[in-house]
Amino acid sequence: MILVNLNIKAVLFDLDGTLTQYNLDYQFARVEIVEEINNLHLDGIDPNLDLTINAMLYHLEEKMTRTDFTVLKHQIYGILKKYELEFAKKVKILPNVQTTLKNLKDKGLKTAIVTNNCLLAAKETITRFHIDNLINVLVTRDDAFMGKPDSAIVEKALARLGINSGDAVFIGDSVVDIIAARNSNVVSVAIPSGPTSSSDLLEYTPDYLINSISELSLLIDTIGTNSYQKDKKTGEQR
Numbered sequence: 001m002i003l004v005n006l007n008i009k010a011v012l013f014d015l016d017g018t019l020t021q022y023n024l025d026y027q028f029a030r031v032e033i034v035e036e037i038n039n040l041h042l043d044g045i046d047p048n049l050d051l052t053i054n055a056m057l058y059h060l061e062e063k064m065t066r067t068d069f070t071v072l073k074h075q076i077y078g079i080l081k082k083y084e085l086e087f088a089k090k091v092k093i094l095p096n097v098q099t100t101l102k103n104l105k106d107k108g109l110k111t112a113i114v115t116n117n118c119l120l121a122a123k124e125t126i127t128r129f130h131i132d133n134l135i136n137v138l139v140t141r142d143d144a145f146m147g148k149p150d151s152a153i154v155e156k157a158l159a160r161l162g163i164n165s166g167d168a169v170f171i172g173d174s175v176v177d178i179i180a181a182r183n184s185n186v187v188s189v190a191i192p193s194g195p196t197s198s199s200d201l202l203e204y205t206p207d208y209l210i211n212s213i214s215e216l217s218l219l220i221d222t223i224g225t226n227s228y229q230k231d232k233k234t235g236e237q238r
Contacts (some may be wrong), residue, residue, distance in 0.1 A: 017194025
């Protein structure tokens with residue numbers, strides 16, 4: 001068991017589905033990616049498995065040498081980037097995001113976005129909605145070997161903020177975000193603002209669940225008055 005320090009100094013956000021609407025349909029990108037993998041004729045790899053693109057990457061990493069996987073990963077990311085940049089021009093920001101970010105800044109909290117998007121698309125999005133001045137750090141998949149749920153991308157954000165894992169919360173709309181927070185020993189806050197329902201999020205036992213981002217500021221105040229112990233392996237609250 002580890003004692004979780006709840007002196008919250010920073011809030012880490014997912015982007016798609018948390019701060020902005022999740023409207024990107026990966027179906028066409030996935031078709032291109034599967035075709036790219038098929039062209040390589042890799043032994044023991046079935047690209048037609050019913051996996052998300054992120055899960056497919058982890059599946060491929062287990063089957064390939066690091067060098068070969070790195071080359072293929074960049075090819076896959078290149079395909080994704082094309083769709084993400086187009087999506088960034090059309091995406092809409094979710095209600096109460098600007099107000100919440102400003103409230104956190106007024107409280108003296110640092111903020112970061114941790115996203116599996118590419119850097120250019122993420123920058124396009126936060127600049128369009130004028131929230132770039134409310135975000136201290138932007139970390140994307142371009143900053144780490146693997147994206148969420150790998151802990152490295154979250155740890156990169158913490159390092160840039162100069163914050164310990166016990167002094168931060170991570171809010172996201174997906175199971176991947178909950179697992180990434182747990183892998184990084186960061187308090188997880190789930191929010192059903194994307195395609196994943198509250199019940200599905202709760203199956204992965206986030207530390208907290210809120211229904212609207214407007215609840216986040218009050219939650220952080222509440223967290224600051226409580227303490228709990230968390231199992232380092234399972235993330236289960238005690």
